[in-house]
Amino acid sequence: MTSPGQPVLLRGVRPLNGPHTDVLLADGVIVEVGPKLSPPDGGELIEADGAVLLPGLVDLHTHLREPGREDTETIATGSAAAALGGFTAVHAMANTDPVADNAEMVEQVARLGELAGLVDVRPVGAVSRGLAGEQLAEIANMARSAAAVRVFSDDGHCVSDARLMRRALEYLKPFDAVLAQHAQDPRLADASCCAHEGELSGRLGLPGWPSVAEESIVARDVMLARHTGSRLHVCHVSSGGTVEVLRWAKGRGIAVTAEVTPHHLLLTCDLLSSYDPVFKVNPPLRPAEDVEALREGLADGTIDAVATDHAPHAPHDKDHAFGDAAFGMLGLQTALGVLIETMVVPGRLDWAGLADRMSVRPALIGRLAGHGRPIAAGEPANLTLIDPAASWLVEPAALASLSRNTPFAGRRLPGRVLATFLRGRATVRDGRLAAGRQLHPQPVGA
Numbered sequence: 001m002t003s004p005g006q007p008v009l010l011r012g013v014r015p016l017n018g019p020h021t022d023v024l025l026a027d028g029v030i031v032e033v034g035p036k037l038s039p040p041d042g043g044e045l046i047e048a049d050g051a052v053l054l055p056g057l058v059d060l061h062t063h064l065r066e067p068g069r070e071d072t073e074t075i076a077t078g079s080a081a082a083a084l085g086g087f088t089a090v091h092a093m094a095n096t097d098p099v100a101d102n103a104e105m106v107e108q109v110a111r112l113g114e115l116a117g118l119v120d121v122r123p124v125g126a127v128s129r130g131l132a133g134e135q136l137a138e139i140a141n142m143a144r145s146a147a148a149v150r151v152f153s154d155d156g157h158c159v160s161d162a163r164l165m166r167r168a169l170e171y172l173k174p175f176d177a178v179l180a181q182h183a184q185d186p187r188l189a190d191a192s193c194c195a196h197e198g199e200l201s202g203r204l205g206l207p208g209w210p211s212v213a214e215e216s217i218v219a220r221d222v223m224l225a226r227h228t229g230s231r232l233h234v235c236h237v238s239s240g241g242t243v244e245v246l247r248w249a250k251g252r253g254i255a256v257t258a259e260v261t262p263h264h265l266l267l268t269c270d271l272l273s274s275y276d277p278v279f280k281v282n283p284p285l286r287p288a289e290d291v292e293a294l295r296e297g298l299a300d301g302t303i304d305a306v307a308t309d310h311a312p313h314a315p316h317d318k319d320h321a322f323g324d325a326a327f328g329m330l331g332l333q334t335a336l337g338v339l340i341e342t343m344v345v346p347g348r349l350d351w352a353g354l355a356d357r358m359s360v361r362p363a364l365i366g367r368l369a370g371h372g373r374p375i376a377a378g379e380p381a382n383l384t385l386i387d388p389a390a391s392w393l394v395e396p397a398a399l400a401s402l403s404r405n406t407p408f409a410g411r412r413l414p415g416r417v418l419a420t421f422l423r424g425r426a427t428v429r430d431g432r433l434a435a436g437r438q439l440h441p442q443p444v445g446a
């Protein structure tokens with residue numbers, strides 16, 4: 001593994017859509033970009049052979065489960081999965097046990113991320129105390145803490161009370177923070193709703209989760225964002241109707257951004273016919289016409305970012321009858337491959353577009369300095385090197401996560417992460433955690 005100050009020369013890389021070139025890294029930054037650079041004295045030479053070099057990926061929406069559910073994931077194992085997936089930064093959601101609704105908790109999450117040392121772990125602070133949706137959490141203390149929280153969310157729960165939502169948006173504004181909303185009207189789609197509402201859910205006997213439960217909350221919230229002048233971010237957009245609301249709001253200059261998950265870009269609700277609980281997720285998988293609308297929205301920039309919503313679960317939480325199983329899927333190691341398959345291969349995004357949606361814009365939304373930066377001299381060396389011609393088979397037991405609930409098991413995905421660099425230090429080499437960083441997670445229940 002490279003040491004923090006050890007020079008590294010990446011020879012023959014392809015930065016985004018540019019021509020092949022060399023990139024020299026040292027002391028945590030990109031020192032030089034150009035053809036036929038000399039190998040560094042005492043450094044390392046990596047022959048890239050035309051591999052694509054991207055700014056390190058940034059995930060706005062990750063569930064690392066620590067503290068409280070270390071049987072399903074820890075910050076260390078989740079960080080390993082992130083690095084192997086090409087990420088250099090992740091935002092850890094607040095729905096832990098105890099909830100990250102105060103300065104002490106977010107600082108603990110940040111410290112554990114630093115200890116793992118594989119990606120920058122940025123804590124997300126809760127909007128309401130205990131995620132109960134009744135009183136505001138300690139927003140100012142978290143924003144001013146050593147963790148410097150800039151993303152707040154009750155994800156897993158909607159901030160459904162309009163008065164509390166308005167107060168939260170107003171309170172976040174002086175900190176230039178963003179409220180990431182889980183858009184689900186609980187009166188239209190309660191906790192029992194587990195499938196897209198339509199003919200299929202009726203035939204399968206599964207409680208329906210109508211698209212309007214998402215769309216109505218997003219419509220309300222963009223108006224509140226316009227009223228308060230605050231920043232709103234919509235989590236895991238799943239319906240074509242929501243894309244239209246976002247397009248309307250952005251056309252009027254409202255400060256709203258949005259994310260879509262890889263699984264909502266690829267999978268459809270038809271998969272629920274198997275009753276396999278691995279496909280149970282919140283919001284639910286939607287019909288093909290919604291998937292197409294999401295792809296179009298991501299391509300034209302209406303949807304700003306891709307976020308994994310990485311949600312590990314133990315077998316005793318996931319392996320149940322569909323209605324009783326936990327919501328959620330793994331996503332960190334498969335996200336890049338799904339985006340290449342759904343957006344790059346069909347020509348909807350080029351490599352620069354993929355970098356924009358998976359790195360540049362997520363870093364801007366999260367106010368994450370040092371990530372999502374251009375591949376240029378003087379910039380931080382947070383980078384991902386991928387082989388676009390390679391493919392790999394998704395094998396749950398081979399993933400770094402402690403859990404195995406991937407919906408892509410047995411699927412071959414395009415693109416292979418060859419190396420990930422965090423401030424110039426390799427965290428992944430040759431598709432594996434770099435020497436000295438190898439973790440040996442055991443399958444849950446082993």
